Amino acid sequence: MLVTSEVKLEHIILHKVGNKSRDESIQFSKKPLDLDSTVKDLLQRYFLSPFKSEAYYNLYHESDINLNEVYNFVARIFDNPEAFLEQSENLARHLYEQSTHPNVKGGEFYVTYLHDLVLDGEALEAVGLFKSENRETYLKIYPSGDTFDIDSEDGVNINKLDKGCLIFNTDREHGFVVLTVDNLNKREEAVYWKDDFLKVQSRQDAYHHTQNVMSLCKAFVEKRLPEEFEVSRGEQADLLNKSVKFLKEKEVFDLQEFQNEVIAQPDLIQSFQSYKTEFETDRGFEIKPEFDIHENAFKKNTRFLKSVIKLDKNFHVYVHGNSENMQKGYDEERGLHFYQLFFKQES
Template sequence: MIHVSEFKDLALLTIHKVGNASNDEMLICSKAPLQLEDETIGQLLITYFIQPFSNAAEYFRFKHDADLEMNEIFQYCKRIFTNQDDFQEQSVNIAKHLYKHSTHPKIKGGELYIAYFNKCQVDGEEVSAIGIFKSENRDTYLKVFLSDDNYQVNYEDGININKLDKGCLIFNTEEAEGYKVSIVDSIGKQQEAVYWRDAFLQVQRREDSYHQTETAVDMCKQFISTKLPSEYEMNRVDQVDLLNKSAAYFKEKEQFQLEDFANEVLGHPDAIASFKEYRNEYANHYQQDIPDEFDISAPAVKKQQKVFKSIIKLDKNFHIYIHGNREMIERGFDEATNMNYYKLLFENEA
């Protein structure tokens, strides 16, 4: 987890303007780093840059299909980490690289901030870091001021320090593997925003506990929701019961063990054999490695809670939320109305 308090030394900062090349917008680069003489402004900038990463629990690394050394951003950052005197030159290279990939008609131009932090903490390790941040949206602010014994109101255009549009932190550790990288993209789910992570940065998720947990959760959910019903007669209540057991396993355990999960959650030998076979099918289809054992990441489990939906939707009339004992709900068919029904057993009504 990343916190603002862990970034105290903003040593270098430069700002460039990166427009959309396809819209005939310009690339304007600063000649030298910004001189930060006001301590308050420096702290506000650190908050603006770092606060959005407080919820980013997963890490990425730079990649390239042929050779990691051919990844442009990796190379520019490597040169800065090697020699801070190259900071401004490499920041211009980063801006030019972003400009080259800012061609989608929906990509907005904006200010590009390149920052160098002498010291920060990442997973208990003190390292230097490079920040690449982009602001694309501006807000209008009311300004109230006193003039000739009367208050006046005016407005001005500015950047909301609580809304970073895009950001990337590159930590000076694990260089051979492509560094440890954290990413923020406020509109990352939109098609036009893919350029930030895939085209500009060229990164992929690290094979760490967060990624392994996230992948295993998705695999287990798909197995219970699609694979099992196709092989065995299974009603929705039984599916939800298995999803609840899976969710409890990931929440309560510190380590995922394939054999332990299969026996504790699935139980039946045929289902266990099918699950192990499906693990291999899933890994091949999605090109994702799922080890037999790994440490479970609590932040990944929290983020994936929505995957285990313990809800049965009945037409457009009812939703049944099942949180506990599967034996307290029974499914049946009423011949008089020719409709299905559920019987719910309970002791107290809230």
């Protein structure tokens, strides 16, 4: 959990980074910004308020973490804060080199040095990297004699950070602890921020272990199970509900216990184990055989495991258990499929 109430914004510098493939320029500031307290408070809110997720990452490199450019430059700032200006320029150059997709927008690139940013109860130093890419039009209304005038002006919406990351001076040997925000990551070109510029991977902690096993359960039930076995949508929903119930009731996830209690049938367990191996290889992570279940990760991902049967565009059937009280059939006269639902009372 991130706490920002005591944070101190020690240094901030702004560089302009364009799109290299469009031959746009890169412009460096020669010194950090000197801001009054009001503007500094606004920038802190702009930079830090989007970081609500507890999904942590590490900077990484396939062969040597020291070859990760962001890791290298940020480590030099932590080791010698006097090198802040030089390393901020190195970070801007690196971002420029990664800004090659034709749809990547140029924008302002902020590098900040923060003190007393509290992460999971520990006050830490952090380097913040932020980029604003979009402009919005604002109306300025002001009195003019016995009436009012209105002007328009383009600016940055401080409630909509486009891209940002916080790199904390802890767990250095594993690539520091990183939080990241990318509000434009719906499009293919936007992944350059996480994948090419930062180059981060999920941190191997309880949050990601919980998230990963829930993704595995969903994928197995929806993809592999109907490929290898004759199962109804109700039976699929039942298995998802059992998975959610297991995770909700346990404090520690035990893979063997999960297989025995939830998957249960030997042929299904064998299929699950085989799919788990494929899933880990495809996703590039390992499902741990035992880990503490992260409550917030469970709550966040439970909505993706909802058991919903969608019937054409007319009906959604939410199944919370007891799939044996559902029967599927086909009406020859109407030429339509149907479900029968058996229940004790209506509410």
